[in-house]
Amino acid sequence: MPLPVILRSGHRRRLIRAVCVGALTPLSFFIATFHSKAQEKAPASPKTTPQPAAQNLVISPDLKKELAKFKPVFMPFDSAHLTARERQMVAKLVEACQDLESIYWRQSDPEGLKLYQAVSGSRAPKDIALRRFLRINGSRFDLINNDAPFVGTAPWPPGRGFFPADLTHEEFDRYIAAHPEQKAALYDPFTVVRRKGDALEAIPYHVAYREWVDPAAKALRDAAQLSDDPAFANFLRLRADALQSDDYFASDIAWVSLVNPKFDVIFAPYETYLDDFLGVKTSYGAAVLVRNDAESSKLDVFQKYVPDIQDSLPLAPEDRPSKRGLFSPMEVMDAPYRAGDLRHGYQAVADNLPNDPRIHEQKGSKKIFFKNFMDARVDYVILPIAKRLLRTDEAALASADGYLATTMMHEISHGLGPAFARTSAGKRDVREAIGPTYSGLEEAKADIVGLYSLKWLVDRGNLPREKLNGYYASEVAGIFRTVRFGVAEAHGRAEIMEFNFFSERGAIARDAASGRYAIDFSRMPDAVAALAKELLEIEATGDRARAEAWFAKYGSIPPELAKSLEAASDVPVDIDPVSAFPEPMR
Numbered sequence: 001m002p003l004p005v006i007l008r009s010g011h012r013r014r015l016i017r018a019v020c021v022g023a024l025t026p027l028s029f030f031i032a033t034f035h036s037k038a039q040e041k042a043p044a045s046p047k048t049t050p051q052p053a054a055q056n057l058v059i060s061p062d063l064k065k066e067l068a069k070f071k072p073v074f075m076p077f078d079s080a081h082l083t084a085r086e087r088q089m090v091a092k093l094v095e096a097c098q099d100l101e102s103i104y105w106r107q108s109d110p111e112g113l114k115l116y117q118a119v120s121g122s123r124a125p126k127d128i129a130l131r132r133f134l135r136i137n138g139s140r141f142d143l144i145n146n147d148a149p150f151v152g153t154a155p156w157p158p159g160r161g162f163f164p165a166d167l168t169h170e171e172f173d174r175y176i177a178a179h180p181e182q183k184a185a186l187y188d189p190f191t192v193v194r195r196k197g198d199a200l201e202a203i204p205y206h207v208a209y210r211e212w213v214d215p216a217a218k219a220l221r222d223a224a225q226l227s228d229d230p231a232f233a234n235f236l237r238l239r240a241d242a243l244q245s246d247d248y249f250a251s252d253i254a255w256v257s258l259v260n261p262k263f264d265v266i267f268a269p270y271e272t273y274l275d276d277f278l279g280v281k282t283s284y285g286a287a288v289l290v291r292n293d294a295e296s297s298k299l300d301v302f303q304k305y306v307p308d309i310q311d312s313l314p315l316a317p318e319d320r321p322s323k324r325g326l327f328s329p330m331e332v333m334d335a336p337y338r339a340g341d342l343r344h345g346y347q348a349v350a351d352n353l354p355n356d357p358r359i360h361e362q363k364g365s366k367k368i369f370f371k372n373f374m375d376a377r378v379d380y381v382i383l384p385i386a387k388r389l390l391r392t393d394e395a396a397l398a399s400a401d402g403y404l405a406t407t408m409m410h411e412i413s414h415g416l417g418p419a420f421a422r423t424s425a426g427k428r429d430v431r432e433a434i435g436p437t438y439s440g441l442e443e444a445k446a447d448i449v450g451l452y453s454l455k456w457l458v459d460r461g462n463l464p465r466e467k468l469n470g471y472y473a474s475e476v477a478g479i480f481r482t483v484r485f486g487v488a489e490a491h492g493r494a495e496i497m498e499f500n501f502f503s504e505r506g507a508i509a510r511d512a513a514s515g516r517y518a519i520d521f522s523r524m525p526d527a528v529a530a531l532a533k534e535l536l537e538i539e540a541t542g543d544r545a546r547a548e549a550w551f552a553k554y555g556s557i558p559p560e561l562a563k564s565l566e567a568a569s570d571v572p573v574d575i576d577p578v579s580a581f582p583e584p585m586r
Contacts, residue, residue, distance in 0.1 A: 060150040063129040069569070070576040073376040077336035077580040078290075086263070089226035090288060092219050093265055094337050094581050097286035099216035100267065101339035102586050103209045104284045107161045107192075108274055108344070109139030115151060117585065135583075136344065143345030144485030144492065144573075158436075159277035163193045167200075169277070175200055187432065189282045190246040190269060205269060206244050212586075217243045220267070232261050239267055252354045256329060256363045260296070264289040264333060266368065270355055271341050272431060272439060273490055279436040285341035292371045295332035301462055302408050303330050309453045310416050314533040319418045319540035326364035328415065330408075335370045337581050346491055347574050349374040350407050352414035352446070357429060360419050367411040369404075376575040377481075378403050386477035388568040391511070391518045394473050402467070402474030409450030414442065416449055421542025433542025441547050444494035445535040451475055452532045455525055469521050476508065476519055484565055484573050487555055497554040499561070502527050504554075515564050 060066075079087050105113040116134045119127040133150060137143045139160075140151040147156050157165040163172075176183050185202035186193055192208045194201055206213050217240040224236035235258060238251035248268055258264065266289070269282035307323040335342075342348060350369045359365065378400045386398040421433040431438045454471045457463045479499050485492040502508045505527040510517050538547045 058151075058153055059130065063126075063133050063150070067129060067132060069573045071376075071380045071572040071574075072576040072578055073380070074578045075336055075372055075580065078334075085226050085228065089223045089263070090290075090336075092223035092226065093263075093288045096216045096219035096223070096267065097265075097288060097337055097339040098584055099212040099219070100284040100286045101343065101583070102212045103205075104340035104344070105138055105585065106209070107281075107283050109141065109156075110161050112138070112140040112151070113585070115140065120585070138341075138344035142486075144489050146486040146488035156276075158275075159193075159281075160274045161192070162275055162281040163277050164195050167193070167195075167277075172200075172277075187278065187280055189272070189280050192281075204246050206246050213243050217241075227263070229261060229263070231258055232263060236265075239265075242268070248354070249356070249358065252356060252359050253363055256354070256359060256366050258329065258366075260291070260329075261331075262291050264291070264331060264368070266342065266351060266353065268354070270353055273341060273345075276436050278432075279434070279438050280432055283341045284339075285343075286339040287335045287342050287370070288337040289331070289333035289335055289368065289370075292332045292334055295369075295371055296330070299330040299332065299408065301457070302412060303328060305457060305462060306412060306416075309412075309456055312456055313417060313449065313452075313536060314529060315417065315536045315540060319422060319536070320416075321361065321419050323364065323416075326362075328364040328367070328412070330367040330369070330412075332369045332371050334372045336372075337579050338577070339583075346485060346489055347373060347377070347577060349377055350411045352411040355431075357419045360415055365415040367408070367415075369408065369411070373575070373577065374404065374407065375400075376577075380572050380575060381481050382474070382477050384571045385480045385568060386473070388571060389480050389517055389564055390473065390477065391514075391516050394519055395477075397470045397473035398477040399470055399474060402470040403478060405454060405463075405467075406447075406450055406471055406475045406478065409453050410446045413446040413449035413453060416453075417445060417536050418540040422540060423542040428542055430539050430542060433544060434539070434547050435544050437544070437547045437551055439490035440493035440497070440551060441535065441538060443491050444497055445532075445539060447475070447494060447498060448528055448532045448535060451524075451528045455528070469519075472519055472521060472524050476502075476517070480565070481574075483557060483561070487557060493551065493555060496557055497551055498531065500554040500556075500558070501531050503558075505530070510560055510564070515560075515567060517564070 077090070079090070082090070105116070112134055116131060119131045119134075122128065122131075130151070134140065137150075139156070140149055141147045141156040142150050149155060157163070159165070159167060172186075176186065179199075182200070182202065185191055186200060188202060188204075190205045191202035192205065194203060220236045220240040220243070224233040224240075227233040227236065231254075235251060235254040238254050239248075242248045242251040252268075266285060266287040269284045271285060272279055272282055274283045275281035306328050307326075310320055310323040313320050342351075348370065350367065352365055352367050354365065382403055383398060383400075386395040389395075390398070418430065420427045421430045423433055430442075434441055451471065454463065455468060458465050458468045479495045482491050482495045483499065487493045487496050499508065502524070505523060507520050507523040507527040508517055509520065534550070537543075538550065
């Protein structure tokens with residue numbers, strides 16, 4: 001059985017324990033070899049004194065303690081009701097996902113991958129703990145602890161594996177100014193940037209990662225041959241073509257057009273969470289999905305009113321293009337296997353894809369809810385943290401149904417609001433206009449527009465009024481869960497901003513005696529509407545400075561909240577998903 005994924009939380013702290021090169025475990029051998037080769041290739045200049053290896057590499061001493069904070073949850077693959085061909089098809093889809101996992105590591109942290117492979121066969125307890133924590137993060141950097149390094153002391157390069165580690169923003173901007181003909185390629189979401197002498201070159205993903213792209217494409221085509229659903233088979237073939245061309249438009253149209261498929265996949269470089277350099281480079285993510293019919297049938301009320309909610313948003317009409325006539329499929333699925341950016345760090349319970357605004361304008365987007373992951377999160381994290389941090393009567397209002405409703409509206413709201421930014425330079429992609437702050441901004445917009453939309457549905461009698469306070473309580477409980485990941489991760493950055501804004505407006509307040517928080521339900525609607533207007537306007541105008549200033553103002557964890565969270569440290573931080581399928585790495 002594969003080692004489970006573990007997430008890590010807590011505040012940034014100095015990592016002071018050096019690794020001693022003694023008995024040659026795989027880890028110590030890797031360290032010694034790494035530094036030996038580095039010294040051979042880069043001899044010190046006369047003005048530089050080489051540092052001993054043990055002084056240059058440190059490992060957090062708390063890995064075992066951190067691993068114990070996460071609840072292992074087995075994610076089974078129920079094949080009892082599948083045909084032999086369907087089981088073979090799922091196996092091929094898993095095989096394709098495994099290739100994307102190999103690419104993701106090279107985008108996230110190539111050196112971390114080398115270390116992960118070096119300790120992969122070791123039975124030494126310290127090596128096992130390190131390997132598990134590397135697997136959690138897909139790198140040597142703690143994705144939910146402000147990206148702090150837990151191996152070594154150097155901070156993560158903002159461009160991860162997408163850009164040269166020594167490339168600065170100033171050098172990049174000068175190069176673009178001198179070579180404007182290369183700007184489109186260097187900014188392309190599907191290229192890696194490398195040095196070529198004094199020049200920079202953009203290498204398409206399908207070229208840079210051909211070793212894994214080609215086998216993944218073949219596995220998708222093999223799966224298509226085994227599918228009994230012609231539309232799904234057609235999508236798989238189109239997606240295989242897209243992998244080998246980096247042109248995902250046609251396959252995304254086919255994907256969003258699938259109607260209630262029994263099987264589905266997420267399979268593309270979609271999200272930009274890893275790129276803190278430009279905020280545009282996408283990382284590969286993958287999931288194999290099996291439809292949950294009973295839960296999917298509950299989505300109708302949310303799906304029906306999407307165009308009306310879009311028209312009601314507190315935003316100028318020209319900035320909220322009509323959703324009427326656009327197909328917005330929603331699926332509740334179980335995910336027996338995930339890879340890439342869906343495998344590491346924050347364990348998503350839902351997704352809204354694709355991110356291409358052209359698809360949003362022409363077709364809409366697909367909302368996917370991972371039922372098995374959502375159930376585990378609610379049972380082991382959301383409800384326990386609510387009982388510890390919220391006033392007792394308000395904690396009782398938080399529920400699985402309430403959390404599911406807020407999550408559904410969150411994902412729907414990713415597709416609401418402006419499709420493009422209206423800037424002084426003309427229409428621009430919102431991600432490009434906002435830059436690295438975009439991921440946190442978009443997650444916050446989805447949260448708040450989702451709450452705004454739930455009240456809109458309640459006010460019109462489409463949802464029971466008595467459930468509204470439960471939605472607010474479930475959302476606040478979710479905030480407490482997410483901010484434990486730190487403010488460097490996009491969701492944590494978004495939700496601490498929301499918490500601070502609600503506190504400023506008096507919608508959330510802390511009782512000093514008990515340390516618990518109370519929600520003023522009478523103030524929540526106005527606070528939600530005001531925050532929705534702010535976030536939507538930032539996206540509509542593509543105002544990078546306004547976005548950065550907003551998050552700078554509201555982006556820190558208050559000391560009293562940190563104290564309350566620490567008191568609830570025995571509550572699991574997140575689930576620890578264990579797949580029924582192997583998770584190889586090559």
